[in-house]
Amino acid sequence: QGYLLTGAMTGGDSSIPKQAPYLVMHLERTEDGVNPDGTPMNVSGCLVRSQWDFANTINSKKWSSLFQAYRYRKPLLTLSPTETYDTGFELITTKNKLRGRGRSISLYMETEPVKDCRIVGWNLSVNANQFT
Numbered sequence: 001q002g003y004l005l006t007g008a009m010t011g012g013d014s015s016i017p018k019q020a021p022y023l024v025m026h027l028e029r030t031e032d033g034v035n036p037d038g039t040p041m042n043v044s045g046c047l048v049r050s051q052w053d054f055a056n057t058i059n060s061k062k063w064s065s066l067f068q069a070y071r072y073r074k075p076l077l078t079l080s081p082t083e084t085y086d087t088g089f090e091l092i093t094t095k096n097k098l099r100g101r102g103r104s105i106s107l108y109m110e111t112e113p114v115k116d117c118r119i120v121g122w123n124l125s126v127n128a129n130q131f132t
Contacts, residue, residue, distance in 0.1 A: 002111045004119070008054055008104035011126055018128040019101045023048065025069040027092045028118035031085040040085050044092075045112035046070040046119065052102030064099045069109075070117070091120060098124075 011018060025048070031040040047066045055062035070092055098105075105124070111117040 001113055002117070004107075004109045005051075006107045008106050009124070010104045011128065013128075014103050016128045017101055017103055018105065018126050020050070020098050020105055020124045020126045022125050023050075023069075023096045023098050023107070024123040025094050025096060026120040026122065027070050027094075028120055029087065029090060029092050030116045030118060033085055034083060043115055044070050044117055045115040046117045047110045047112060048096065049108045050098045050100050051106040051108055052100045052104065054104050054106075055102075062100060062102060063108075066110075067096060069094055069096055 025046065027044065027046055030042045030044045033041040035041055046069045048069045049066045050064045052062040053060070071094055072092065107122070109119065
């Protein structure tokens with residue numbers, strides 16, 4: 001099982017509290033066939049959480065819950081195991097709601113046991129209030 005932890009992102013100013021309402025994830029689709037029982041072969045998974053205010057343990061109450069970032073909008077229906085699992089897209093792109101707020105944000109991503117995880121990239125939209 002692997003993981004990735006980004007550095008703390010402050011947007012250039014660590015004195016202003018921020019929110020990042022959405023995280024858009026781009027992951028490579030790995031499913032390439034169907035098992036005899038109709039389930040996809042070579043499935044992927046990517047669990048993500050946000051960590052706010054330079055927090056390094058869950059006791060800070062500044063960590064979000066883990067959520068699945070690798071998910072299909074609509075499942076692909078296949079009729080037989082001889083069919084390829086082709087959705088017409090190379091990437092799985094998901095828009096994910098991020099909970100929390102703070103002066104910095106880090107992203108923690110981890111794989112699931114016996115599942116592939118190929119991260120192509122991600123994008124955050126960040127909102128901040130200015131001090132006057």
